[in-house]
Amino acid sequence: xxxxxxxxxxxxFGPYGGVFVAETLMAALEELTHEYQQAKADPAFMAEFxxxxxxxxxxxxxxxxxxxxxxxxxxxxxxLKREDLNHTGAHKINNTVGQALLARRMGKPRVIAExxxxxxxxxxxxxxxxxxxxxxxYMGAEDVKRQAPNVYRMKLLGATVVPVESGxxxxxxxxxxxxxxxxxxxxxxxxxxxxAAGPHPYPMMVRDFQSVIGRECRxxxxxxxxxxxxxVIACVGGGSNAIGIFYPYIADxxxxxxxxxxxxxxxxxxxxxxxxxxxxxxxLHGFRSYLMQDENGQVLxxxxxxxxxxxxGVGPEHAWLKDSGRAEYVAVTxxxxxxxxxxxxRFEGIIPALESSHALAYAAKLAPTLPRxxxxxxxxxxxxxxxxxxxxxxxxxxx
Amino acid sequence: MPRITERFDALRxxxxxxxxxxxxxxxxxxxxxxxxxxxxxxxxxxxxxxGVPFSDPMADGPTIQRSSERxxxxxxxxxxxxxxxxxxxxxxxxxxxVLMGYANPIEAMGHESFARDAVGAxxxxxxxxxxPPEEAQDYVATLRGHGLDAIFLLSPTTSAARIEAVxxxxxxFIYYVSLKGVTGAAHLDIGEVAxxxxxxxxxxxxxxxxxxxxxxPETARRVAAVADAVVIGSRIxxxxxxxxxxxxxxxxxxxxxxxxxxxxxxG
Numbered sequence: 001x002x003x004x005x006x007x008x009x010x011x012x013f014g015p016y017g018g019v020f021v022a023e024t025l026m027a028a029l030e031e032l033t034h035e036y037q038q039a040k041a042d043p044a045f046m047a048e049f050x051x052x053x054x055x056x057x058x059x060x061x062x063x064x065x066x067x068x069x070x071x072x073x074x075x076x077x078x079x080l081k082r083e084d085l086n087h088t089g090a091h092k093i094n095n096t097v098g099q100a101l102l103a104r105r106m107g108k109p110r111v112i113a114e115x116x117x118x119x120x121x122x123x124x125x126x127x128x129x130x131x132x133x134x135x136x137x138y139m140g141a142e143d144v145k146r147q148a149p150n151v152y153r154m155k156l157l158g159a160t161v162v163p164v165e166s167g168x169x170x171x172x173x174x175x176x177x178x179x180x181x182x183x184x185x186x187x188x189x190x191x192x193x194x195x196a197a198g199p200h201p202y203p204m205m206v207r208d209f210q211s212v213i214g215r216e217c218r219x220x221x222x223x224x225x226x227x228x229x230x231x232v233i234a235c236v237g238g239g240s241n242a243i244g245i246f247y248p249y250i251a252d253x254x255x256x257x258x259x260x261x262x263x264x265x266x267x268x269x270x271x272x273x274x275x276x277x278x279x280x281x282x283x284l285h286g287f288r289s290y291l292m293q294d295e296n297g298q299v300l301x302x303x304x305x306x307x308x309x310x311x312x313g314v315g316p317e318h319a320w321l322k323d324s325g326r327a328e329y330v331a332v333t334x335x336x337x338x339x340x341x342x343x344x345x346r347f348e349g350i351i352p353a354l355e356s357s358h359a360l361a362y363a364a365k366l367a368p369t370l371p372r373x374x375x376x377x378x379x380x381x382x383x384x385x386x387x388x389x390x391x392x393x394x395x396x397x398x399x
Numbered sequence: 400m401p402r403i404t405e406r407f408d409a410l411r412x413x414x415x416x417x418x419x420x421x422x423x424x425x426x427x428x429x430x431x432x433x434x435x436x437x438x439x440x441x442x443x444x445x446x447x448x449x450g451v452p453f454s455d456p457m458a459d460g461p462t463i464q465r466s467s468e469r470x471x472x473x474x475x476x477x478x479x480x481x482x483x484x485x486x487x488x489x490x491x492x493x494x495x496x497v498l499m500g501y502a503n504p505i506e507a508m509g510h511e512s513f514a515r516d517a518v519g520a521x522x523x524x525x526x527x528x529x530x531p532p533e534e535a536q537d538y539v540a541t542l543r544g545h546g547l548d549a550i551f552l553l554s555p556t557t558s559a560a561r562i563e564a565v566x567x568x569x570x571x572f573i574y575y576v577s578l579k580g581v582t583g584a585a586h587l588d589i590g591e592v593a594x595x596x597x598x599x600x601x602x603x604x605x606x607x608x609x610x611x612x613x614x615x616p617e618t619a620r621r622v623a624a625v626a627d628a629v630v631i632g633s634r635i636x637x638x639x640x641x642x643x644x645x646x647x648x649x650x651x652x653x654x655x656x657x658x659x660x661x662x663x664x665x666g
Contacts, residue, residue: 010533020502020529022458023565024576027556166464167454176457183458184580186556283502283529284455296476297507299454 011200017316076370090382092123098209103190116171117307118150120194125159195238196315199286210244229377231256239315241381262304263331305334306354353382421632423450425470442655451500488521524548587612616661
């Protein structure tokens, strides 16, 4: 493969990405791009980032060989990258630490964020407390109701949670509202975007901060197996945990990269959140990528049992990796993800996030088709404590 | 001569400033959009700005968001907006119509089909909020190739270098967003606007419309004293939202007439 140096100076990954925002936001994005390039080239900034990842987040996260589960599946061996063991219980904090350090460097005392399930909101509220910043989190009014424990977590951490009543009252509307806040308060406010999507430089910046996951994996797999895995598997909503683990493997073409979207009730039902599997290219939230939309270009409502995957778009680099054939994208249903959730609990004593359970579910499909000496590396992007109410409710149990 | 330029030339010859009201197509219901367009003209509008509803209007405040939701709930689409303009043109061939909307519905239709059908329907210009000039070169060429004006936004945060880049692609008029934030926000500072406009005028001869935050005849008058056109959106959409159907057209006509009187008192 040729040297991979995307995105270009304006944030394009082939035809995807870019900057599709109103003029009112252009200056803020140009400033952010400039400041991020400076920070990235500043050894002191990167050293502080690494220091925070080690001492505050608890990195490196281990890789664990899920031996009993692999044996039960009877095929390739499954290895789990334990992002669930990070502080706050998911990969999201890698990015919020990076962006909070950048906000501080830029002298912005106030941070804002959008959140769906609340994981990115919690991760943002956490670093805002850590660095003494004001924090406002926008969350769809529907999600505020569904994710009450995370709302309370954010409040404990000192954040203000604003329920968003417009549109479908979910993640995409929270993102619209965060953008509106940013354009109004841009002088003293830093927008901590939670996934590898949005206008340039966010997809690049979030990827860079999250790619610590894949860099650690390369060293850890080498130490454990003396080689790299045959495939790397990650769930894809906006796509930040996936691009974080994929990115250091892109040039290594022997390693299959497999992104797993949420097929919800099934791709044919229309009730899913799988734009790469069943969408078409379009422009939303400041960038071009695959999108769930109707024939008139209106964005469609999404469904997934996992709130963190419940988003109609996907990061532009994934769109590019799909079109270029470097990564494969598949989708698993709510039921398949729930089965994997329960299996990991029972076979390995690990309660995975419902998001990560999508990646696990595909690994469980793939492993039996492959010989036992193959290795599948799954990004276990978060822990499932936040999902206990959802899973219990599906089983007819009220907690 | 294009209708927008013709209109600005005529106003300039009379020493008057343009009033550009905005409504969302399909709000409060599709059957009322064309009557509302005529009511705006009767009230004294010079150019009409017609919003194309979008599911995710990121640059709009709550008032225009709600109008978009009402319109979409009633099945509005870009093709139906074009049909409304065509209908309007049957009885008004003189008032320029500018569409304001977001990129995705236009991309779903395809740039070429959109430009062709828009001209066919009688549209004069298009403001695509989330197409900055860097991403819009081919699109603008397509619009211009069909004789459509490409309207662009400038904001208080736009640098001199970006003003240059924007005016190179713009035609018809420039839309200066008079404050930071989204549509419908408060706190318009006219002194600030007056300070900013010369930097734009040094770089283009295009007329400059000023919008965002203009809610009453007095503010309209003061904006008209420094700008070539006054763009008013959320205030009118709000009137549409609260008016009973039986007085809707009259209320909107009176509101626009009041703004018109304010503008004509300037200077």
